[in-house]
Amino acid sequence: MDLRNIAIIAHVDHGKTTLVDELLKQSGTFRENQSTTERAMDSNDLERERGITILAKATSVEWKGTRINIVDTPGHADFGGEVERILSMVDGVVLLVDAAEGPMPQTKFVTSKALALGLRPIVVINKVDKPDGEPDRALDECFDLIANLGATDEQLDFPSMYASGRSGWADLTLDGPRKDLSALFDLIVDFVPAPTQIENRDEPFTMLATTLGNDPFIGRLLTGRIETGTVKTGETVKAMSMDGAQIESFRVTKVMAFRGLEQTAIDVGEAGDIVSIAGMTKATVADSLVAPTVTEAIPAQPIDPPTITVTFGINDSPLAGRDGKKVQSRVIRDRLMKEAESNVAIRITDTPGGEAFEVAGRGELQMGVLIENMRREGFELSVSRPQVLFREEDGQRLEPVEEVTIDVDDEYSGAVIKKLTGPRKGELTEMKPAGAGKTRIIAMVPSRGLIGYHGEFMTDTRGTGVLNRVFHSWAPHKGAIPGRRAGVLISMEKGLSVSYALWNLEERGKMFIGPQVEIYEGMIIGEHSRENDLEVNPLKGKKLTNVRASGTDEAVRLTTPITLSLEQAIAYVDDDELVEVTPNSIRLRKRYLDPHERKRRSRAA
Numbered sequence: 001m002d003l004r005n006i007a008i009i010a011h012v013d014h015g016k017t018t019l020v021d022e023l024l025k026q027s028g029t030f031r032e033n034q035s036t037t038e039r040a041m042d043s044n045d046l047e048r049e050r051g052i053t054i055l056a057k058a059t060s061v062e063w064k065g066t067r068i069n070i071v072d073t074p075g076h077a078d079f080g081g082e083v084e085r086i087l088s089m090v091d092g093v094v095l096l097v098d099a100a101e102g103p104m105p106q107t108k109f110v111t112s113k114a115l116a117l118g119l120r121p122i123v124v125i126n127k128v129d130k131p132d133g134e135p136d137r138a139l140d141e142c143f144d145l146i147a148n149l150g151a152t153d154e155q156l157d158f159p160s161m162y163a164s165g166r167s168g169w170a171d172l173t174l175d176g177p178r179k180d181l182s183a184l185f186d187l188i189v190d191f192v193p194a195p196t197q198i199e200n201r202d203e204p205f206t207m208l209a210t211t212l213g214n215d216p217f218i219g220r221l222l223t224g225r226i227e228t229g230t231v232k233t234g235e236t237v238k239a240m241s242m243d244g245a246q247i248e249s250f251r252v253t254k255v256m257a258f259r260g261l262e263q264t265a266i267d268v269g270e271a272g273d274i275v276s277i278a279g280m281t282k283a284t285v286a287d288s289l290v291a292p293t294v295t296e297a298i299p300a301q302p303i304d305p306p307t308i309t310v311t312f313g314i315n316d317s318p319l320a321g322r323d324g325k326k327v328q329s330r331v332i333r334d335r336l337m338k339e340a341e342s343n344v345a346i347r348i349t350d351t352p353g354g355e356a357f358e359v360a361g362r363g364e365l366q367m368g369v370l371i372e373n374m375r376r377e378g379f380e381l382s383v384s385r386p387q388v389l390f391r392e393e394d395g396q397r398l399e400p401v402e403e404v405t406i407d408v409d410d411e412y413s414g415a416v417i418k419k420l421t422g423p424r425k426g427e428l429t430e431m432k433p434a435g436a437g438k439t440r441i442i443a444m445v446p447s448r449g450l451i452g453y454h455g456e457f458m459t460d461t462r463g464t465g466v467l468n469r470v471f472h473s474w475a476p477h478k479g480a481i482p483g484r485r486a487g488v489l490i491s492m493e494k495g496l497s498v499s500y501a502l503w504n505l506e507e508r509g510k511m512f513i514g515p516q517v518e519i520y521e522g523m524i525i526g527e528h529s530r531e532n533d534l535e536v537n538p539l540k541g542k543k544l545t546n547v548r549a550s551g552t553d554e555a556v557r558l559t560t561p562i563t564l565s566l567e568q569a570i571a572y573v574d575d576d577e578l579v580e581v582t583p584n585s586i587r588l589r590k591r592y593l594d595p596h597e598r599k600r601r602s603r604a605a
Contacts, residue, residue: 002067003195003198003272006094006188016165023181024260026180027061027063068189069090088225099138100127100134100138112149115146122161125138128174135174146158163184195271199271201229206227208288209222209224213342223276226270226273228271232255236250238250239280241297252278307362308387309358313384314356318521319585325378326378332357333354335379345361347360363469384575385574388451393474397476402444404445404469409465427445444475454467485531486527487530489527491522493537493538501538502558509534510559512563513526524587569588
């Protein structure tokens, strides 16, 4: 059977996973009476809840005698470690772009990786039936983007289509029949070349592992594209690291190929096909699986370095151990090491003493997803404020700078530009009208300046702004950037919070907790209206007397407390504060719970 390997690239919420749903349906992968779910490729609970693709996944469809392996890539640059190796498995990419928004930062990030590998794109302008869609402008912007990324003349000569993934049609022209996706299937088969590896079937077996999975019945599964030769169940294969050192020799217990959404055991995996192999105990992502006679490893694509680091530690608050079962530092370390094994963009370092661990990664969203997965698995931990990683080159200190693209209503653009270019040391590079009373702002901002900014941004734009960011480059250090301006309200007592006390404290600032919430000494219960921290008593009840007077029986009406999400909490805390994460709660607290130690350190600061 003919073979094609493609990856689908799109920004978050541009319709990539919905389009794959339709490709699966129209290729006959599902039976007519088979019940299917929306966004079938988003198999992870977090992916479904947030509507984003976190893990790269493969599927396969058949069209007129050709098998098409489709790789669904993450749409967010924080999960870019998945993308860089995944693209080495395919021979072409489908670039999916929203007709209203045009190409966005994450699209640019993945497309640059694809063009660098020499892949030719097929541009599909999606959601052209939306009332605010401008497909011709979006197509022009795609051409400019690909040209600016240094594409060759061959890559610039790309075919384009107009589509509606939700309605299940794609046509070569805007006024096409709008019937089905057959034109897209035909274009993929005609335009994307067959894998060149097919000609290497007689050579010894070699394969580069690109993703790691686990099956409860057959154990570790490494997925990749077979570069040369064939592999059968029962054969002996060895695993080699990038530097050519042998890791282990093992017997292949299963060869699995993608057939629709399922992985099916096959007898022989042949060069050019994307398969999963079971049987290894140590081999992991970026290792080469080769025949015993092969002596050289397959060169792997370099991975962009991490840009931020977060400290994970045990939960040592007075309420520790009530929600979660996994609380020891040894258990937390094992879980982090397991994550680093399959996620090549994460780096784990032990701190002196072994009670905490430095986790370096791409961004706050990546860290938030890792912590959310851990708390759902029953872990309790404390998490520090993200710190940006610096580089030293030729005696100069460099820091990561991100390209920020903002779509905001015209009336709020001034406030946004003032915040980005003022205290946050950003540089405005482009500003243009985006239609429908909106302005698009593009700026280069140090990563340090963006930590904790998203909450402020949503307040400044009354919740209507859209902010996208992607790592751009390393630049000379920009100097001091002020952190959070406001102080916090700290509990000085332990017990259940009292409505009357919180009511009296509302004039001091905004509350993070409501009444009858268990609190402890050193826990942060709100944001102070001034710049200093303030210790308060949220347990102080109303003094009862037998004297009646006007005003003594006022009803207590509390303002709804602010509920911080996990990512907001991590970005909110200051250097001397921690986020306490348990399966049921997210709390903020001072790093030093002892009141004398807290006062001593605040005086020293």
